[in-house]
Amino acid sequence: MFTAMLSKSWWPDRIRAIAPSHITSSHRSDFGSQKGLASLRWRRFIDPSHSYTSMRTLSHFIIAVLITCSVANVRAQANETETPTKPNVLFIFLDDFGWRDAGFMGSDFYQTPNLDALAAKGMVFNNAYAGAANCAPSRACLLSGQYSPRHEIYNVGTTRRGKKQHGKLMHVPGTDTLRKDIKTWAHCVHEAGYRTGTIGKWHLSNDPLPYGFDFNFAGTHSGSPPRGYYPPHGNIAELKDAPKDEYLTNRLTDEAIGFIERNQQQPWFLYLTHFAVHTPIQGEPELVRKYQNLPPGKLHQHPVMAAMIESMDRGVGKITAALDRLDLADNTIIVFTSDNGGYGPATSMAPLKGYKGTYYEGGIREPMFVVWPGVTKPGTTCDWPVINVDLLPTFCSMTGAQLPNQAIDGVSLTPLLTGQASSDMQDRSIYWHFPAYLQSYARTDQQRDPLFRSRPCTVMRSGKWKLHEYFEDGDLELYDLEADAGEQNNLVSTQPDVAKRLHDEMQAWRRATNAPVPSTPNPNYDANSEAAAINKLGRNKTSKK
Numbered sequence: 001m002f003t004a005m006l007s008k009s010w011w012p013d014r015i016r017a018i019a020p021s022h023i024t025s026s027h028r029s030d031f032g033s034q035k036g037l038a039s040l041r042w043r044r045f046i047d048p049s050h051s052y053t054s055m056r057t058l059s060h061f062i063i064a065v066l067i068t069c070s071v072a073n074v075r076a077q078a079n080e081t082e083t084p085t086k087p088n089v090l091f092i093f094l095d096d097f098g099w100r101d102a103g104f105m106g107s108d109f110y111q112t113p114n115l116d117a118l119a120a121k122g123m124v125f126n127n128a129y130a131g132a133a134n135c136a137p138s139r140a141c142l143l144s145g146q147y148s149p150r151h152e153i154y155n156v157g158t159t160r161r162g163k164k165q166h167g168k169l170m171h172v173p174g175t176d177t178l179r180k181d182i183k184t185w186a187h188c189v190h191e192a193g194y195r196t197g198t199i200g201k202w203h204l205s206n207d208p209l210p211y212g213f214d215f216n217f218a219g220t221h222s223g224s225p226p227r228g229y230y231p232p233h234g235n236i237a238e239l240k241d242a243p244k245d246e247y248l249t250n251r252l253t254d255e256a257i258g259f260i261e262r263n264q265q266q267p268w269f270l271y272l273t274h275f276a277v278h279t280p281i282q283g284e285p286e287l288v289r290k291y292q293n294l295p296p297g298k299l300h301q302h303p304v305m306a307a308m309i310e311s312m313d314r315g316v317g318k319i320t321a322a323l324d325r326l327d328l329a330d331n332t333i334i335v336f337t338s339d340n341g342g343y344g345p346a347t348s349m350a351p352l353k354g355y356k357g358t359y360y361e362g363g364i365r366e367p368m369f370v371v372w373p374g375v376t377k378p379g380t381t382c383d384w385p386v387i388n389v390d391l392l393p394t395f396c397s398m399t400g401a402q403l404p405n406q407a408i409d410g411v412s413l414t415p416l417l418t419g420q421a422s423s424d425m426q427d428r429s430i431y432w433h434f435p436a437y438l439q440s441y442a443r444t445d446q447q448r449d450p451l452f453r454s455r456p457c458t459v460m461r462s463g464k465w466k467l468h469e470y471f472e473d474g475d476l477e478l479y480d481l482e483a484d485a486g487e488q489n490n491l492v493s494t495q496p497d498v499a500k501r502l503h504d505e506m507q508a509w510r511r512a513t514n515a516p517v518p519s520t521p522n523p524n525y526d527a528n529s530e531a532a533a534i535n536k537l538g539r540n541k542t543s544k545k
């Protein structure tokens with residue numbers, strides 16, 4: 001896997017020129033073993049004979065890596081006489097917020113001045129990914145630091161999605177509850193002395209408290225506000241007495257400020273996991289009216305989605321104002337991202353193809369930034385592919401917490417954020433495994449076939465390459481994301497060597513993670529019914545557009 005990345009053209013010229021030339025295939029035997037991988041990474045840095053021809057080459061490499069990611073370490077050498085203060089962490093996590101859905105990501109209609117101002121204070125990741133294309137599996141990856149075959153949450157719910165006559169295979173149901181033997185970053189951070197809180201959507205069990213949180217507000221197994229963004233809020237105990245005109249996003253903002261105020265004298269970690277901007281698409285009336293009276297953008301036009309986003313963004317502004325008022329801003333790390341791509345009928349990720357539920361880029365690539373005062377240089381960007389399983393080791397690193405004694409698929413982003421080079425992120429491939437079905441939301445031009453957003457598949461990204469494998473027919477799709485971010489030109493037939501190399505890697509990864517590949521025929525499958533349904537939608541499912 002290392003040679004795969006190191007010799008290829010996506011490397012900027014300056015890096016490619018000095019990239020290690022003799023990483024041997026023997027290193028591949030380390031693949032699949034976390035201990036082996038960690039050991040290999042360490043050897044490559046401390047022992048030039050292993051990976052680099054000289055220390056001079058190593059230092060050039062590090063310099064080039066620094067330039068690539070526009071990173072600079074602005075923190076002076078730590079003053080050893082200073083009492084170290086644990087930084088607070090505010091993790092703002094949105095639901096179904098798409099890759100272009102903020103001003104700093106190029107929206108031409110949604111207004112997010114507070115997010116934009118924060119993004120400018122930190123590092124924006126241009127190739128950040130969710131762990132899955134829909135809610136529960138992505139969140140399970142996020143909390144556990146593990147890919148889906150390890151926690152076995154593959155979909156929202158465990159029942160078949162879409163018409164049972166329209167899929168060739170039995171899906172792998174997996175589970176809908178995060179196993180309690182899996183440690184989350186909340187466990188780790190809590191053990192490191194932090195007060196931990198979750199406010200908003202949880203979705204991984206009935207109660208988040210056994211998963212490392214001291215405080216829960218409104219987190220249940222439900223994946224959306226049961227009756228919408230205004231009361232009544234079903235069985236959410238904390239919201240039983242919500243005033244009838246209280247907009248849920250605003251209430252979660254106020255609860256977040258309350259948590260910060262109550263815990264300001266100790267280190268805290270707040271997981272602010274908004275229901276916004278998940279369906280139902282429902283905004284505050286005066287904000288909806290505002291956007292109805294504005295000219296629509298070319299990319300985005302939906303006034304209610306715009307209103308939902310503005311409510312969230314105003315909340316971000318209130319929280320950052322509270323951090324300033326409490327004199328906590330300089331000691332609070334802010335991490336922002338979302339769980340999967342935007343809801344196709346209401347927003348667009350263009351030029352990316354796909355939306356929530358598809359494994360094209362629009363379904364999994366996310367806006368993401370990190371503000372780490374005094375550590376991460378403001379106004380920086382990083383193009384390296386990162387994925388939400390990286391946040392468990394990152395949060396442990398930020399807070400001084402111990403890593404849990406379990407398989408960890410992510411790597412810490414702290415070296416990128418502090419400006420200390422690490423080649424981990426280029427060297428590795430990242431993966432998604434979805435052995436299930438997701439029915440269409442009727443954006444047939446944005447998905448592989450008209451009936452499903454996704455059929456059973458594994459997908460990987462390695463440098464500039466992205467490989468999809470769909471299990472019903474064994475179809476492969478290979479894209480060069482550097483030249484074709486919209487995944488329009490399948491290169492399987494013109495780049496067979498690349499496709500084979502990546503497919504070999506993908507199979508090795510599935511073996512290493514015990515990923516189940518569906519193979520049992522679906523006894524309810526009816527090819528005629530499927531063809532008729534596709535015909536009715538006027539498209540051919542084999543179209544690879």
Ligand SMILES: [Ca+2]
Pocket residue numbers: 095096134135278339340
């Ligand atoms: Ca979601």
